[in-house]
Amino acid sequence: MGNAPKAVADIVDRFRNPSDFCCSGQHKETDLRNEFLDPFFEALGWDVSNKAGLTEVFKPVIHEESIKIAGATTAPDCTFRIGVRRVFFAEARKHAGHRTQERGVLRVSRTTHAD
Structure with missing residues (x-):
């Protein structure tokens, strides 16, 4: 992970090596947000849970904003x-569970962004 903060590197490592529960289909998008995304962005310095107590107008992270x-x-x-x-926006998706599928998604991303 290069120079990434240790907390970020730990979260990424856990996501790269998911447990059987994570890939079993029992893991929902809310679980992904709670266990990976929210801690990831908190480790990067975003106040995801509004610990500062800011009003809606000034919150740095808005959940499910229409x-x-x-x-x-x-x-x-x-x-x-x-x-x-x-x-920017973030959207949680269930973990695919299969590395071959993940590589396929990455390949499509690289091709799309190469233009």
Whole structure:
């Protein structure tokens, strides 16, 4: 993981080597958020659980915010903001459980972003 903080490296390692429970189909998207995504972004310095007690307008992370994109309403799991400006979104998905499938997704991403 190079120069990543130890907490981030530990979370990534746990995700790369999932337990049988994680891949059993019993693991839901909420479990993924609670066990991997929220701690990952907290380790990167994002106040995912609003420990600062900020009002909705100033929270750096909004959960399931309803927004319109290209005329359609959607609600990403997390909207990350700096001030009131949206910076990026995160959407939790169940772990695929098969490394060959994961490599396929990575390959498609690389091909798509190579253009």
